[in-house]
Amino acid sequence: MNELKIVVDSAKTAFEQAGTPADLENAKALFLGKSGRITELMKGMAALSVDEKKSRGAAINLAKQAIEAALNQRRQALADAELQAQLRAEALDVTLPGRQRGPGGLHPVSLTLERIEAIFGSMGFEVAQGPEIETDWFNFTALNTPEDPPARSMHDTFYVEGGSAAAPNLLRTHTSPMQIRHAVQHVKKYRAAAGAGSSSEALFSGSMPEIRVIAPGRTYRVDSDATHSPMFHQCEGLWVGENVSFKDLKYVLTDFCRALFESDDLVLRFRPSFFPFTEPSAEIDIQFQSGALAGRWLEVGGSGQVHPNVIRNMGLEPEKFIGFAFGMGVDRFTMLRYGVNDLRLFFDGDIRFLSQFQ
Ligand code: PHE
Numbered sequence: 001m002n003e004l005k006i007v008v009d010s011a012k013t014a015f016e017q018a019g020t021p022a023d024l025e026n027a028k029a030l031f032l033g034k035s036g037r038i039t040e041l042m043k044g045m046a047a048l049s050v051d052e053k054k055s056r057g058a059a060i061n062l063a064k065q066a067i068e069a070a071l072n073q074r075r076q077a078l079a080d081a082e083l084q085a086q087l088r089a090e091a092l093d094v095t096l097p098g099r100q101r102g103p104g105g106l107h108p109v110s111l112t113l114e115r116i117e118a119i120f121g122s123m124g125f126e127v128a129q130g131p132e133i134e135t136d137w138f139n140f141t142a143l144n145t146p147e148d149p150p151a152r153s154m155h156d157t158f159y160v161e162g163g164s165a166a167a168p169n170l171l172r173t174h175t176s177p178m179q180i181r182h183a184v185q186h187v188k189k190y191r192a193a194a195g196a197g198s199s200s201e202a203l204f205s206g207s208m209p210e211i212r213v214i215a216p217g218r219t220y221r222v223d224s225d226a227t228h229s230p231m232f233h234q235c236e237g238l239w240v241g242e243n244v245s246f247k248d249l250k251y252v253l254t255d256f257c258r259a260l261f262e263s264d265d266l267v268l269r270f271r272p273s274f275f276p277f278t279e280p281s282a283e284i285d286i287q288f289q290s291g292a293l294a295g296r297w298l299e300v301g302g303s304g305q306v307h308p309n310v311i312r313n314m315g316l317e318p319e320k321f322i323g324f325a326f327g328m329g330v331d332r333f334t335m336l337r338y339g340v341n342d343l344r345l346f347f348d349g350d351i352r353f354l355s356q357f358q
Pocket of ligand 1 (some may be wrong): 173174175176275278281301302303304325326327328
Protein backbone atom coordinates (compact mmCIF):
# COMPACT_ATOMS: atom_id res chain seq x y z
CA MET A 1 0.00 0.00 0.00
CA ASN A 2 2.98 2.26 0.46
CA GLU A 3 3.30 2.38 -3.32
CA LEU A 4 -0.23 3.87 -3.65
CA LYS A 5 0.50 6.49 -1.03
CA ILE A 6 3.56 7.54 -3.03
CA VAL A 7 1.43 7.92 -6.17
CA VAL A 8 -1.17 10.01 -4.31
CA ASP A 9 1.51 12.20 -2.72
CA SER A 10 3.33 12.79 -5.99
CA ALA A 11 -0.03 13.71 -7.64
CA LYS A 12 -0.71 16.24 -4.88
CA THR A 13 2.76 17.73 -5.31
CA ALA A 14 2.38 17.95 -9.10
CA PHE A 15 -1.03 19.66 -8.74
CA GLU A 16 0.35 22.11 -6.17
CA GLN A 17 3.17 23.02 -8.55
CA ALA A 18 0.81 23.67 -11.47
CA GLY A 19 0.60 27.47 -11.66
CA THR A 20 -2.08 27.71 -14.36
CA PRO A 21 -5.21 25.73 -15.31
CA ALA A 22 -3.34 24.42 -18.40
CA ASP A 23 -0.44 23.12 -16.29
CA LEU A 24 -2.95 21.50 -13.98
CA GLU A 25 -4.69 19.66 -16.83
CA ASN A 26 -1.30 18.35 -18.01
CA ALA A 27 -0.51 17.12 -14.49
CA LYS A 28 -3.93 15.47 -14.31
CA ALA A 29 -3.21 13.45 -17.50
CA LEU A 30 -0.06 12.00 -15.87
CA PHE A 31 -2.18 10.41 -13.10
CA LEU A 32 -5.74 10.02 -14.31
CA GLY A 33 -5.23 9.95 -18.12
CA LYS A 34 -5.53 6.91 -20.44
CA SER A 35 -1.90 6.00 -19.87
CA GLY A 36 -1.63 7.67 -16.47
CA ARG A 37 -0.40 6.04 -13.25
CA ILE A 38 -3.85 4.94 -12.00
CA THR A 39 -4.75 3.28 -15.32
CA GLU A 40 -1.42 1.47 -15.27
CA LEU A 41 -2.08 0.22 -11.72
CA MET A 42 -5.52 -1.07 -12.84
CA LYS A 43 -3.96 -2.94 -15.75
CA GLY A 44 -1.40 -4.47 -13.34
CA MET A 45 -4.25 -6.32 -11.55
CA ALA A 46 -4.95 -8.72 -14.47
CA ALA A 47 -2.76 -11.50 -13.05
CA LEU A 48 -4.22 -11.34 -9.51
CA SER A 49 -6.70 -13.81 -7.98
CA VAL A 50 -10.33 -12.76 -7.45
CA ASP A 51 -9.85 -12.00 -3.76
CA GLU A 52 -6.65 -10.09 -4.35
CA LYS A 53 -8.40 -8.11 -7.13
CA LYS A 54 -11.13 -7.11 -4.69
CA SER A 55 -8.86 -5.62 -2.03
CA ARG A 56 -6.31 -4.24 -4.51
CA GLY A 57 -9.11 -2.71 -6.60
CA ALA A 58 -10.68 -1.03 -3.57
CA ALA A 59 -7.30 0.42 -2.54
CA ILE A 60 -6.57 1.77 -6.05
CA ASN A 61 -10.04 3.28 -6.10
CA LEU A 62 -9.39 5.10 -2.83
CA ALA A 63 -6.12 6.40 -4.23
CA LYS A 64 -7.94 7.57 -7.38
CA GLN A 65 -10.57 9.37 -5.29
CA ALA A 66 -7.88 11.07 -3.23
CA ILE A 67 -6.17 12.24 -6.46
CA GLU A 68 -9.47 13.54 -7.86
CA ALA A 69 -10.21 15.42 -4.65
CA ALA A 70 -6.76 17.03 -4.76
CA LEU A 71 -7.30 17.94 -8.41
CA ASN A 72 -10.64 19.62 -7.71
CA GLN A 73 -9.22 21.48 -4.78
CA ARG A 74 -6.41 22.83 -6.89
CA ARG A 75 -8.78 23.73 -9.72
CA GLN A 76 -10.87 25.76 -7.30
CA ALA A 77 -7.79 27.45 -5.85
CA LEU A 78 -6.56 28.49 -9.30
CA ALA A 79 -10.02 29.83 -10.28
CA ASP A 80 -10.20 31.80 -7.01
CA ALA A 81 -6.76 33.27 -7.60
CA GLU A 82 -7.73 34.30 -11.11
CA LEU A 83 -10.89 35.99 -9.86
CA GLN A 84 -8.93 37.85 -7.19
CA ALA A 85 -6.40 39.05 -9.76
CA GLN A 86 -9.19 40.26 -12.02
CA LEU A 87 -10.91 42.10 -9.18
CA ARG A 88 -7.64 43.72 -8.20
CA ALA A 89 -7.04 44.84 -11.81
CA GLU A 90 -10.50 46.35 -12.04
CA ALA A 91 -10.42 47.93 -8.64
CA LEU A 92 -11.89 51.39 -8.41
CA ASP A 93 -10.14 53.87 -6.20
CA VAL A 94 -13.03 55.95 -4.98
CA THR A 95 -10.66 58.25 -3.13
CA LEU A 96 -9.15 59.63 -6.39
CA PRO A 97 -10.37 63.10 -7.43
CA GLY A 98 -12.99 63.10 -10.25
CA ARG A 99 -12.01 63.78 -13.85
CA GLN A 100 -12.85 67.39 -14.56
CA ARG A 101 -13.93 68.83 -17.87
CA GLY A 102 -12.38 72.27 -18.29
CA PRO A 103 -14.59 75.15 -19.34
CA GLY A 104 -14.80 75.62 -23.15
CA GLY A 105 -14.42 78.93 -24.93
CA LEU A 106 -15.18 80.72 -28.14
CA HIS A 107 -12.95 80.47 -31.20
CA PRO A 108 -10.95 83.67 -31.85
CA VAL A 109 -12.83 84.20 -35.12
CA SER A 110 -16.13 83.88 -33.23
CA LEU A 111 -14.86 86.41 -30.69
CA THR A 112 -14.17 88.85 -33.53
CA LEU A 113 -17.59 88.18 -35.07
CA GLU A 114 -19.27 88.89 -31.73
CA ARG A 115 -17.44 92.17 -31.51
CA ILE A 116 -18.25 93.12 -35.10
CA GLU A 117 -21.94 92.46 -34.45
CA ALA A 118 -21.87 94.48 -31.23
CA ILE A 119 -20.20 97.49 -32.86
CA PHE A 120 -22.47 97.56 -35.92
CA GLY A 121 -25.44 96.87 -33.65
CA SER A 122 -24.61 100.05 -31.77
CA MET A 123 -24.78 101.91 -35.11
CA GLY A 124 -28.25 100.57 -35.86
CA PHE A 125 -27.33 97.66 -38.15
CA GLU A 126 -29.23 94.40 -37.85
CA VAL A 127 -27.62 91.00 -38.46
CA ALA A 128 -28.74 88.69 -41.28
CA GLN A 129 -27.79 85.06 -41.93
CA GLY A 130 -28.04 83.20 -45.21
CA PRO A 131 -27.15 79.96 -46.99
CA GLU A 132 -23.58 78.89 -47.74
CA ILE A 133 -24.70 76.91 -50.80
CA GLU A 134 -25.79 79.60 -53.19
CA THR A 135 -27.35 79.82 -56.59
CA ASP A 136 -25.60 81.35 -59.54
CA TRP A 137 -28.23 84.12 -59.47
CA PHE A 138 -27.56 85.40 -55.96
CA ASN A 139 -23.79 84.90 -56.00
CA PHE A 140 -23.14 86.43 -59.43
CA THR A 141 -25.98 87.44 -61.76
CA ALA A 142 -28.06 89.52 -59.36
CA LEU A 143 -24.83 91.24 -58.34
CA ASN A 144 -24.34 92.53 -61.87
CA THR A 145 -21.55 90.06 -62.60
CA PRO A 146 -21.53 89.34 -66.33
CA GLU A 147 -21.99 85.81 -67.68
CA ASP A 148 -18.60 85.60 -69.35
CA PRO A 149 -16.05 83.44 -67.54
CA PRO A 150 -13.28 85.96 -66.64
CA ALA A 151 -15.36 87.91 -64.13
CA ARG A 152 -16.73 84.75 -62.51
CA SER A 153 -13.50 82.78 -62.35
CA MET A 154 -12.04 85.80 -60.57
CA HIS A 155 -13.19 83.90 -57.50
CA ASP A 156 -12.05 80.36 -58.36
CA THR A 157 -15.32 78.85 -57.32
CA PHE A 158 -16.33 75.55 -55.70
CA TYR A 159 -19.28 74.32 -57.73
CA VAL A 160 -21.57 71.76 -56.10
CA GLU A 161 -24.39 69.48 -57.25
CA GLY A 162 -27.78 70.99 -57.95
CA GLY A 163 -28.94 73.83 -60.12
CA SER A 164 -28.68 73.60 -63.89
CA ALA A 165 -25.73 73.29 -66.25
CA ALA A 166 -26.16 76.92 -67.19
CA ALA A 167 -26.62 78.05 -63.57
CA PRO A 168 -24.92 75.57 -61.23
CA ASN A 169 -25.06 75.83 -57.45
CA LEU A 170 -21.89 76.79 -55.63
CA LEU A 171 -20.37 77.50 -52.23
CA ARG A 172 -20.77 81.26 -51.92
CA THR A 173 -17.56 83.05 -52.85
CA HIS A 174 -18.46 86.11 -50.78
CA THR A 175 -21.21 87.31 -48.43
CA SER A 176 -22.49 89.78 -51.07
CA PRO A 177 -25.43 87.52 -52.12
CA MET A 178 -26.89 88.47 -48.72
CA GLN A 179 -27.28 92.05 -50.01
CA ILE A 180 -29.88 90.79 -52.47
CA ARG A 181 -31.50 88.20 -50.20
CA HIS A 182 -31.95 90.62 -47.33
CA ALA A 183 -33.03 93.60 -49.44
CA VAL A 184 -35.64 91.54 -51.33
CA GLN A 185 -37.22 90.46 -48.02
CA HIS A 186 -37.12 93.99 -46.68
CA VAL A 187 -38.75 95.42 -49.82
CA LYS A 188 -41.41 92.69 -49.84
CA LYS A 189 -42.41 93.61 -46.29
CA TYR A 190 -42.83 97.32 -46.97
CA ARG A 191 -44.37 96.81 -50.39
CA ALA A 192 -47.09 94.79 -48.63
CA ALA A 193 -47.44 97.53 -46.01
CA ALA A 194 -47.85 100.08 -48.81
CA GLY A 195 -50.99 98.13 -49.76
CA ALA A 196 -52.78 97.30 -53.02
CA GLY A 197 -51.86 99.13 -56.16
CA SER A 198 -48.17 98.48 -55.95
CA SER A 199 -47.57 95.60 -58.35
CA SER A 200 -44.97 93.13 -57.16
CA GLU A 201 -43.39 93.31 -60.62
CA ALA A 202 -42.71 97.05 -60.56
CA LEU A 203 -39.68 98.48 -58.85
CA PHE A 204 -40.60 99.85 -55.44
CA SER A 205 -40.46 103.61 -55.06
CA GLY A 206 -42.65 104.05 -52.00
CA SER A 207 -41.36 104.87 -48.58
CA MET A 208 -39.70 102.35 -46.35
CA PRO A 209 -37.30 102.34 -43.41
CA GLU A 210 -33.68 102.28 -44.52
CA ILE A 211 -31.96 98.96 -45.02
CA ARG A 212 -29.10 98.78 -42.56
CA VAL A 213 -27.73 95.30 -42.19
CA ILE A 214 -24.56 93.26 -41.78
CA ALA A 215 -24.28 89.63 -42.88
CA PRO A 216 -21.34 87.77 -41.37
CA GLY A 217 -20.54 84.19 -42.32
CA ARG A 218 -18.44 81.54 -44.00
CA THR A 219 -17.33 81.93 -47.60
CA TYR A 220 -15.34 79.67 -49.93
CA ARG A 221 -12.74 80.04 -52.66
CA VAL A 222 -10.18 77.69 -54.19
CA ASP A 223 -7.22 79.28 -52.45
CA SER A 224 -4.79 78.14 -49.76
CA ASP A 225 -1.64 79.68 -48.24
CA ALA A 226 -0.58 81.51 -45.06
CA THR A 227 -3.12 84.28 -45.65
CA HIS A 228 -5.81 82.39 -47.60
CA SER A 229 -7.91 79.43 -46.58
CA PRO A 230 -10.45 77.67 -48.86
CA MET A 231 -13.01 78.44 -46.14
CA PHE A 232 -12.85 81.89 -44.67
CA HIS A 233 -15.11 84.46 -43.03
CA GLN A 234 -16.47 87.69 -44.38
CA CYS A 235 -18.81 90.30 -43.05
CA GLU A 236 -21.02 92.05 -45.56
CA GLY A 237 -22.56 95.43 -44.86
CA LEU A 238 -25.39 97.20 -46.66
CA TRP A 239 -27.00 100.57 -46.09
CA VAL A 240 -29.69 101.62 -48.55
CA GLY A 241 -31.97 104.64 -48.25
CA GLU A 242 -33.07 107.73 -50.09
CA ASN A 243 -30.18 109.87 -49.06
CA VAL A 244 -27.13 107.76 -48.24
CA SER A 245 -23.76 108.81 -49.57
CA PHE A 246 -20.14 107.78 -49.75
CA LYS A 247 -19.36 109.98 -46.78
CA ASP A 248 -21.68 107.78 -44.69
CA LEU A 249 -19.70 104.76 -45.85
CA LYS A 250 -16.49 106.45 -44.80
CA TYR A 251 -17.56 107.40 -41.31
CA VAL A 252 -19.27 104.07 -40.63
CA LEU A 253 -16.17 102.12 -41.61
CA THR A 254 -13.77 104.50 -39.88
CA ASP A 255 -15.78 104.40 -36.64
CA PHE A 256 -16.08 100.66 -36.91
CA CYS A 257 -12.34 100.02 -37.41
CA ARG A 258 -11.39 102.39 -34.60
CA ALA A 259 -13.85 100.67 -32.25
CA LEU A 260 -12.71 97.18 -33.29
CA PHE A 261 -9.03 97.91 -32.73
CA GLU A 262 -9.66 100.30 -29.82
CA SER A 263 -7.43 102.88 -31.44
CA ASP A 264 -8.50 106.45 -32.20
CA ASP A 265 -5.53 107.28 -34.35
CA LEU A 266 -6.14 104.46 -36.82
CA VAL A 267 -6.33 105.83 -40.37
CA LEU A 268 -8.43 104.54 -43.29
CA ARG A 269 -7.68 104.85 -46.99
CA PHE A 270 -10.18 104.24 -49.80
CA ARG A 271 -8.24 103.05 -52.81
CA PRO A 272 -10.12 103.10 -56.17
CA SER A 273 -10.93 99.59 -57.28
CA PHE A 274 -13.45 97.57 -59.27
CA PHE A 275 -16.35 95.35 -58.25
CA PRO A 276 -19.19 94.61 -60.68
CA PHE A 277 -21.79 95.30 -58.01
CA THR A 278 -20.56 98.72 -56.87
CA GLU A 279 -19.81 101.92 -58.74
CA PRO A 280 -17.64 103.67 -57.74
CA SER A 281 -15.71 100.99 -55.86
CA ALA A 282 -12.94 101.24 -53.35
CA GLU A 283 -10.58 98.93 -51.51
CA ILE A 284 -10.46 99.65 -47.77
CA ASP A 285 -6.95 99.90 -46.28
CA ILE A 286 -6.14 100.66 -42.66
CA GLN A 287 -2.97 101.97 -41.07
CA PHE A 288 -2.00 101.79 -37.41
CA GLN A 289 -0.01 104.76 -36.09
CA SER A 290 1.67 102.83 -33.29
CA GLY A 291 2.57 99.27 -32.42
CA ALA A 292 4.31 96.56 -34.41
CA LEU A 293 2.41 97.27 -37.64
CA ALA A 294 2.69 101.08 -37.47
CA GLY A 295 2.92 102.81 -40.84
CA ARG A 296 1.96 99.83 -43.00
CA TRP A 297 -1.18 99.92 -45.14
CA LEU A 298 -3.22 96.76 -44.63
CA GLU A 299 -6.08 95.81 -46.91
CA VAL A 300 -9.17 94.72 -44.96
CA GLY A 301 -12.03 94.71 -47.48
CA GLY A 302 -13.87 96.09 -50.49
CA SER A 303 -16.63 98.64 -50.70
CA GLY A 304 -18.56 100.95 -52.95
CA GLN A 305 -21.83 102.58 -53.90
CA VAL A 306 -24.39 99.92 -54.80
CA HIS A 307 -24.66 99.64 -58.60
CA PRO A 308 -28.08 100.71 -60.03
CA ASN A 309 -28.54 97.24 -61.57
CA VAL A 310 -28.11 95.70 -58.11
CA ILE A 311 -30.60 98.22 -56.65
CA ARG A 312 -33.04 97.02 -59.35
CA ASN A 313 -32.43 93.36 -58.50
CA MET A 314 -33.35 94.24 -54.91
CA GLY A 315 -36.71 95.37 -56.31
CA LEU A 316 -35.96 99.05 -55.75
CA GLU A 317 -36.17 102.03 -58.06
CA PRO A 318 -32.60 103.34 -58.54
CA GLU A 319 -33.88 106.87 -59.21
CA LYS A 320 -35.13 106.91 -55.64
CA PHE A 321 -32.85 104.61 -53.65
CA ILE A 322 -29.11 104.74 -53.25
CA GLY A 323 -26.76 102.97 -50.91
CA PHE A 324 -23.37 101.56 -50.17
CA ALA A 325 -22.02 98.15 -49.44
CA PHE A 326 -18.85 96.74 -48.01
CA GLY A 327 -17.34 93.32 -47.48
CA MET A 328 -14.59 92.71 -44.95
CA GLY A 329 -12.29 89.82 -44.15
CA VAL A 330 -13.10 88.67 -40.62
CA ASP A 331 -10.11 86.32 -40.40
CA ARG A 332 -7.82 89.16 -41.44
CA PHE A 333 -9.24 91.32 -38.65
CA THR A 334 -8.69 88.47 -36.20
CA MET A 335 -5.06 88.05 -37.29
CA LEU A 336 -4.47 91.79 -36.86
CA ARG A 337 -6.27 91.95 -33.51
CA TYR A 338 -4.22 89.13 -32.01
CA GLY A 339 -0.96 89.45 -33.95
CA VAL A 340 -1.28 86.02 -35.62
CA ASN A 341 0.70 85.67 -38.83
CA ASP A 342 -0.59 82.39 -40.25
CA LEU A 343 -4.31 82.13 -40.98
CA ARG A 344 -4.17 78.34 -41.06
CA LEU A 345 -3.59 78.25 -37.28
CA PHE A 346 -7.22 79.28 -36.82
CA PHE A 347 -8.50 76.19 -38.60
CA ASP A 348 -6.02 73.48 -37.50
CA GLY A 349 -8.05 72.90 -34.32
CA ASP A 350 -4.96 72.74 -32.06
CA ILE A 351 -6.23 73.33 -28.53
CA ARG A 352 -2.83 74.68 -27.40
CA PHE A 353 -3.20 77.54 -29.90
CA LEU A 354 -6.92 78.12 -29.40
CA SER A 355 -6.88 78.12 -25.59
CA GLN A 356 -4.68 81.25 -25.62
CA PHE A 357 -7.68 83.34 -26.62
CA GLN A 358 -9.82 82.46 -23.60
N1 PHE B 1 -17.67 90.87 -52.25
C1 PHE B 1 -16.41 91.55 -52.41
C2 PHE B 1 -15.28 90.52 -52.25
O1 PHE B 1 -15.50 89.47 -51.77
C3 PHE B 1 -16.25 92.65 -51.38
C4 PHE B 1 -17.24 93.76 -51.57
C5 PHE B 1 -18.44 93.73 -50.89
C6 PHE B 1 -16.94 94.81 -52.39
C7 PHE B 1 -19.34 94.78 -51.03
C8 PHE B 1 -17.85 95.85 -52.55
C9 PHE B 1 -19.04 95.83 -51.87
O2 PHE B 1 -14.16 90.79 -52.63
